[in-house]
Amino acid sequence: MKDNVAEEHLYLDFSHQDRDGIFPLHTSISLFLLSYCDCKLFKVFLVPTSEDVDDQFVIKNLLCDLEVHLISRCQLPAVVQSCCLPAVVVKDGKFCRAGLSVVLRHIIQKTYEEDPSKTDVVELLGFKKTCLKACAEVSQWTRLCEISIPLAVAGFLKASPEHCQTIPPDILLLERKLGEPVRVHNDDKIRRQKLQQQKTGAKSAMPALGKEAREEGKTVEIQEHPLPSLELSIAFSKLLVQERSDVVNREASHIRRTKTSDLPPLDHIFAEGLYFTLADVVLLPCIHQFLASSKKQGKNLVNLPLISSWYQRVQEVPGVKRAAGKCNMKLLQLPQLMSAPKEQLQDLSSVSGELEEENQDSPFIGGPRPTMTKLMENGIGAKFSPHPCPNWTLDWSSLPSAVNPGEGKMSRDRALRKQQQLNNLVAVVTKLAKPGDVIVDFCSGGGHVGIVLAHMMPSCQVVLIENKELSLIHAKDRSDELGLNNIGFIQANLDYFNGTFNIGVALHACGVATDMVIEHCIKAQAAFVVSPCCYGFIQNTVKFKYPQSHQFKEILSYKEHMILCRFADQTAVQLPPERRLIGKQCMGIVDLDRAWAAEEHNYSVQVVSMEPESCSPKNNMLVGIPA
Structure with a gap:
């Protein structure tokens, strides 16, 4: 390892090990990638999920050329204790990367930085380095690879023989996706x-x-x-x-x-198309365990000809067999399978689930007026509460330059609007916070909100969560310049954060991200101050179905709610005043549904307009306080 590179610690869950692999599967996947990349840049710690683990057996039998240490969960760094594993943190640092895709992408990038000749490693990131970059909350493909397939295989392995006669639906979905035409650049x-x-x-x-x-x-x-x-x-x-x-x-x-x-369609060679990528690395340990278990039970894999062919093909990739051998994965040689009968393949086409069917339904056609009229007939319309502190403002001229968003590449007008937006959020958070509180800045971006809060409230601990690495690194640089010691940084998708906190804040959380932030706050019984954005990106997901509140569900269909969401984005200053007014009303109605949904969990929620409203076309704030 280069002398000027800070040592990084990789933390992995460890439940058990058998002759075919290491569990849980996220750990098996991480170790397989380390072996494939021949990467020894990380100090690896296994975190046992139970106390009856033989330390010496694990250390001797895990990987022959990888130094591994065992550590209890209570010994983890504080920032790591707030995250689901796997996680990587710089030694003695406060910058944590958590979640399977984020950690794997980081391993690849660090390996390539250390040895730029390993072009085969960096090419795992795919075209424009976007493989598994989109978070699982919004990308069905990332969710399938990162969450659904590992969970499906884990459930299959744990089930008794009489309860695992059928192939898990997510495995069938992967089979179907491997049969879809490939879409690649050029x-x-x-x-x-x-x-x-x-x-x-x-x-x-x-x-x-x-x-x-x-x-x-x-x-x-x-x-x-x-x-x-x-x-x-x-x-x-x-x-x-x-x-x-x-x-x-x-x-x-x-x-x-x-x-x-x-033109004829292109066939899949690997999981994402023509090229071997990180998606194949993630899927291989999972599919190997599924196939090995199926073979032991004498199951017929005739329904999975594409997965079987993919599994054999991946073994021919240079480096895969070597990495598998180091991880004690005894790869199988499967007989070539004929394609399943057409009737069975047609059955597979229905495995896509409710989400895909619902979101790919006919387009949302029509304006918002019929839907708004329908709500008004039921006594429902946009409701805005008075601003709790409309005249409160920070003295920006007295603050250090690293606190001020205007010190970046923003124009003067945009910097002023950003300051006004921050005035609104910081004013409400300051009113809610108590000394010792933990405040989480979700979807923090470059840290505009979190850094101001950490600077203004040194008695509180502030945590910034963001899935874009460069934005979070920029935020940490600003924090280091200010010498803040009450701040931590987590690069992760929101689902991988499980820490306790008192207040959640988010400025312009895009689409469904607003609902994810509110959900996290409700689970933690924390207050929230959230400014939504990108209403047009709202759509049904695995976790969220719209509308959310009981009152709205009784009146509006999903399509009617989506029409409101689309028109809620019609608030840009370039638009005619009449259209902007309708857009503002649609914003208020969509956020009212969110407020009422939170109130069903014993919250008191207000929808407030920022002051001045000209600070942003998306100028709503939801302020929620648990009962």
């Missing part, structure tokens, strides 16, 4: 090449490094053999770090004139 060109290959009957051979190649320091023989598809040729040419020779010559004129809609 796929039009590749699809034209595929069409020409089909027309000419051309067969391409796997790019070979002569008769032998070097992998992991050993000479291995690579047999040349025809590939069944253009997709395989492209995928493995990249894995073998070769420049792919043109599979076909320049497309014929009739190929170039073919409409895009008439």
Whole structure:
């Protein structure tokens, strides 16, 4: 490890170990990635989930070349104790990264920074380095890989033989997704090449490094053999770090004139399409455990031909077998399976679940007036409470420059509006807070709210939570400049934070994020001061169904509520005043539903307009206090 690089500690849950792997699966996945990357930059700690763990057995039998330490949960750094594992924290620091995808992406980035020659490692992050970057709360694909598949496999392994006769729905959903057409950058060109290959009957051979190649320091023989598809040729040419020779010559004129809609679709080679990515790394330990258990029980995998083919193909990726061996994963050799009958494949198409069906329904057509009239007929309309402290303001000229949002790249007008927004939130939080309180700034971005609160209230502890790494690093730099010692930083999706706190705050939490913040506050019985944003991004998710309150559910359908959400975004200053007024009313109605939903959990909630309203087109605040 380079001398100028701070040591980082990686904390992993540990429940048990068998001859096929380490559990829970998130830990198995993390260790597999460390082995695949040949990464020794982290000091690894296992956190037993029970007390009956044989320390010496674990340390000797885990990984032959990885130093592992055991630590009890009560010995974890305070910032880590507020998070679900896995988590990474700089030694003696307050900056924590938590959650499977965030931690795995960090391992990849640190490995590449340490050794830029490991291009195969950084390519795990996929096109524009976005693989599993979207949080599981809003991305169905991230949720499937990061949460649903590991949970489904864990449940399958724990179930008694008579209760695990059926394939888990999430495994079937993965099978279905592997059968969907691939969408990749520049796929039009590749699809034209595929069409020409089909027309000419051309067969391409796997790019070979002569008769032998070097992998992991050993000479291995690579047999040349025809590939069944253009997709395989492209995928493995990249894995073998070769420049792919043109599979076909320049497309014929009739190929170039073919409409895009008439081009053949691309087939999946790996989980996200043509290239081996972090998604494959996450899925492999899970699917391996599922297949190994199914094989022991003599189950027929005829319904999973695509998963079986994917599992075999992943084993051919350079480095996978070596990493699996280090993790005691005895990879299986499965017989080639024929595709399932059409009737069974049609059954798989219905596995997508209520969420996908509901959100892909017919578009939301029409204006908000019929819905608003329907609510008015039932005595419901936008209700705004008086601002609790309308004239309160910070003396920005007396504050250090690192506290002031205007010290960044903002224009003068935007910086003034940001100061006005902060005045509103800080005023309410200051009124609610007591010495010793823990205040969490959710969706903190660059830390505008949290840093002001930490500076203004040194007797309170402030925690910033944000899933964008660069924004949080910028916030920490500002905090370091100010010398704040009552502040902590967590890069994580909201679901991975489970700490206790007294007040939750969020400035312009986008779409469903507002409801996630309120949910966290209700679970912790904490007060909340939340300014919503991006109402048009609200949609049903696994956790949230709209409308939320009982009163609204009795009157409005999901579609009617979504129409209000779409028009709640019509508040930009460039729009005509009449439209902005309707947008403001829609904002108030959507937030009233949120307020009433929170009141069903014994909260007192007010919807307040920021002062002045011109500080932002999204100028609502929800202030909730537990009874």
